[in-house]
Amino acid sequence: MKTMRWNFSFGIQIILTVFIIMISMYCIISKDFTLLSLSQVLLALTFIIIGLREWKKAKNYVSILYFGVAIFILFVVVQSFIAY
Numbered sequence: 001m002k003t004m005r006w007n008f009s010f011g012i013q014i015i016l017t018v019f020i021i022m023i024s025m026y027c028i029i030s031k032d033f034t035l036l037s038l039s040q041v042l043l044a045l046t047f048i049i050i051g052l053r054e055w056k057k058a059k060n061y062v063s064i065l066y067f068g069v070a071i072f073i074l075f076v077v078v079q080s081f082i083a084y
Contacts (some may be wrong), residue, residue: 009049016046037077044073 023039026032051066 002057004074009053013046013049013053016049020046037080038075040073044070047073 020039020042023035023042027036027039039055047066047070051063051070054066
């Protein structure tokens with residue numbers, strides 16, 4: 001079995017993921033969706049971190065996919081701020 005190496009980027013990824021889950025659960029339970037854009041920005045940052053980790057592993061195709069998804073999420077957040 002392969003052991004997981006704990007490094008700084010993996011720790012940041014776990015912390016961001018926990019914040020995303022907490023914010024999303026708060027939005028669902030309270031039916032107050034004002035923090036949803038913050039959740040999306042944190043999700044984009046998580047994808048950027050995952051993309052950087054995959055880039056270090058020389059998995060360029062996967063990392064480009066993560067970067068593309070992160071850029072798309074950030075574009076949607078910016079468009080939602082401009083529209084409203």
